[in-house]
Amino acid sequence: MAKNLVIPWIKCPCCDDYQCNVHSQAGEIAVHAHECECPPIEDWTGYGLWPYVACDLEKVEHMLDECSMEMEGEEELDFS
Secondary structure (H helix, E strand, O other), rough: OOEEEEOOEEEEEOOOEEEEOOOOOOOOOOOEHOOOOOOHHHHHHHHHOOOOOEHHHHHHHHHHHHHHHHHHHHHHHOOO
16 A cells, blocks of 8 residues: 655745645645644654654544644643
8 A cells, every 4th residue: 555645844835944734725824833832843743753854644544633632631730
């Protein structure tokens, strides 16, 4: 079975930053990687992924789902 590959963060044609190829939709203004919903680079490497090269889309989506659930759990904490 062929894997669907995606390069999550691609070089922005207008500046030295990277654009998120996962959260930017076709036909819309691209979102810079530091402004999108993606977790920080440390989370990517923890899953054996590097967002600057082609990655298995299924693994990227799995990582994003898990990181999203972790973020939601942190938001629910109330230390008052």
